[in-house]
Amino acid sequence: MPKQTFFNLNDDKKNKLVEAAREEFSRVSLYEASIANILKRAEIPRGSFYQYFRDKEDAFFYLLNEHAEERHKNFIENLKAFNGDLFQAMTEVYKTVFQFSRENGNSNFIRNVLMNMNYKIEHAFTKNLTKQNIEHRFHDIYQLVDMEALHVSNEKEFYHLMQILIAVTFHNLVHCVSNEFSETESLDKYISELSLLKKGLVK
Structure with missing residues (x-):
């Protein structure tokens, strides 16, 4: 900080x-x-x-945390807009981050983040969806998600589900940005992987 x-x-x-x-x-x-x-x-x-x-x-992670905070707000807005559809909300966040990585100028900050991903960077990027939310916001997210549509019994299981989704999201972002996928190619790949997860998670 x-x-x-x-x-x-x-x-x-x-x-x-x-x-x-x-x-x-x-x-x-x-x-x-x-x-x-x-x-x-x-x-x-x-x-x-x-x-x-x-x-x-210190300066780098301040900027990264600011971006992560914006994506968290984006995630909450999407959960509300899509009536608690977790997978649709995650897809919209994925699209936003990927689009940022494709823009020129200062938006290349996100591209450089993804191209040089390591544990410390990933943790800073995702902490608003993990530990910080368990302490301060996780319950609010849990309340916004349409839990009746998921094979998830409680907040603990939901937390593990979020960890899986975050891992899949970042794997796809890094892979698609590194290999210069188009937005359509990247989104198709991400949605395909989410569809596989949904087969075991959605009622």
Whole structure:
């Protein structure tokens, strides 16, 4: 997480620093990113960066967490829009993330995230659908899902179902982005795998 001094910045300075970091992480992976480039774009002295973030990883995961929060909101909205249809809601989130990965400019941040996926990155991306929700939001999601349509008996089983869906979702995103699938090809593959899961999970 950023240091408190970052949150104390006025909106203009904060946004300028965030956009500079997003631009750098859109250009290259986390491990190739240069703090010097971020500073140059944000027009701040080198020492100032460390007043706001511990290191470049801190800045990267702040951006990733912000994106994950947006996708969580998207997921909730889709659950409501599709009357608790879990698979339809997950499909819409999948489409959104894949579309982000295909866009140019700062949206390449998501493409670089997917192309350089590891456990730490995946955990940051999905924590709003896993541990954090168990503690703060998971019950709300559970209440929104049409449980009568699923072969799931309780919240514990539902949690394991979500873990399976998340694993399938990320496997497909990484595979399809890495192999430059079109949106149609990617979505067809994802829906096919969800259909196999639904045969054992949907009544």
